[in-house]
Structure formats: structure tokens, C-alpha cells
Amino acid sequence: MRVPAADLPARVRIHEVGPRDGLQNESVNVPTEVKAEFVRRLADAGLTTIEVTSFVRPEWVPQLADAEELYPQVRELHEERGISLPVLVPNARGLERALALGARRIAVFASATESFARANLNRTVDESLAMFEPVVARAKSGGHGPVHVRGYLSMCFGDPWEGPVPIARVVRVCRALLDMGCDELSLGDTIGVATPGHVLALLARLNGAGVPTDRLGVHFHDTYGQALANTLAALQHGVATVDASAGGLGGCPYAKSATGNLATEDLVWMLSGLGIDTGVDLDRLSATSAWLAKRLGRPSPSRTVRALIGAPQEESR
Ligand code: MG
16 A cells, blocks of 8 residues: 655655675676576666676676677667666776666776775775775766766765774765766675664765765665665655665675575565555566566565565575
8 A cells, every 4th residue: 555654855866786785796697698688677676776787807806807798788778768877887997888888887896894805805995995986086087978977875874894984984975986987886885784873964964075865875784674665764854765675685795694695576565565666567577576586596685675576585496
């Protein structure tokens, strides 16, 4: 039943990360053709922003080593249907590879903490920002048409090595990413430890530092069951871009848990109940996640997929 609540955005844009952030953290190697079909099915279910892959060095993330083959297989979704197909690029080389294939939305990925910057990028936070600066400048320089740049910020709430992350540190890196030209930021709770008060406190401090809410998206993980509560808090603050992964794809690499990314189906269920328009067909999306779960050999951790499709989905293989 649809029962709207006061002071929430009329429309929410879901930034679907399943094919990239989801698959990147799945151990079963997925063939390129299956990935392409997954992306097409997500589009057919009504998702309008689908992060496809990552142009990192193939040996860094073997699951996404086929970016060059995959992107051209789904590019028509952008060209013919106007669907946004962002890709991750770590450096200048990755950017050139992505631009050459026609990518017009890119994302760089920074860390709020030194430990994760070191683990993920083998750099300090400031060294990684220095690495992204020419990438963003080149993307925004024109000559290849307008390119939209998203800046991911990992470990905005807690860090597996450092514990709770001071808000001031997150604000500083957010400011730096916007100042170098990022159009949008995605605030990542990479280990899923955030709670709603922390979310609201960070958003308020960002606003206080001159970061407008309409430049912010949120990226919550459900490791501790807080992803939807945190999302609702962010919506109440005015955030209208929410990252989610179809079927909850992508376990948590920093906890012994099958539950990582917020499942898109769980998000759509809540938004639909609130009367917030997403354009997503929940039945088609759930069927897509169940279809992929069979190929991965493990059931979707999404509560909504289980409620609508049944679990475990691998039994029907
Ligand atoms: Mg994630």
C-alpha cells in the first residue's frame, strides 16, 4: 500500500551498481555475455543509471577485466534509450580507454581514510586526489562531448582498520573532489556501520561546508541491517540519489557476511510504499536478480527478492 510521508523527495534516482560494485565482489567469474544480458535486463526493469564496469588494470579486478568487450555490447542502451552507463576509471589511462569506447559518465574512487587509500590505491589520500585531478580535468575539458563525473568516497563512516571516521576528514575530501570538478559525490558506508544520526550529522556538516545536497548521493551497505534506515534519514534530509545493487549483489569484503550493498529491490519496495516514483518494475527486477543468482550459485540476500521469488533461488536451477 502506498502511504506517502511528509518532506521526502518526489522522485529518487537509483544509481544501480550491481554489474560493477556487485560483481566485483563476487567470486564466481561471470561471462561477458551474461553481464551484458544482466545490464540489458536491468534497463528493461526501468533502471536509468547502470554502472557497467571498471577500467582499472585487468589484474587488479579480474572479474571486470573484460570492460573493453562488455561496454560496446551495452552502449546502445545509452545511444538509443538515453540510459546512463557510468564506468569507473582510476587514472588517465583508464579514462582514455573509457572515452575511446564512447563512455560519457565516469567515476573516480577516493577514500576518506589513509588506511583504505593505501589498501585500495597504494597511495595516501592526498596522493590519490592528486592522481584524480588531471583525470577529472581531462574529462571536463570537452573535445569529446560533455562527460559527467561522479566521485566515490569510501569509508565515510567507519574504517576496518581505523574505526570510526571523523566527520571533518570526510568533509575535507568531499570538498576537494567537488573543487576539482566532480559533478556528484557518492558517500560510501563501505563496511555498513553507519546509523541514521551519523548520516544526518555528516549531511549537515557537508551543507555547512558549502556542499549542496543535490550534489550528493548515498551508498549504504546492509552489513548490520542499517542500509534502509540510513537511506530514509538521507531522504528526509533531501538526498534524491541512492546507490543500490540488484539482488544485493556483492558480499562485504571486510566482514564475513553475504550482505554488502543495499539491494535495489529492498530500496524500491520502501520507495514504492512511500509513494516515491522510481520507474522501476519490481517484479522484473526481482526476476533478473533471481536469474543471476542461479548463475552465481547462491541465493540473493535481498529480503524482497526472497519474499517475491522465494529462496533459495539456486534450487530451481
Ligand atoms: Mg558498495
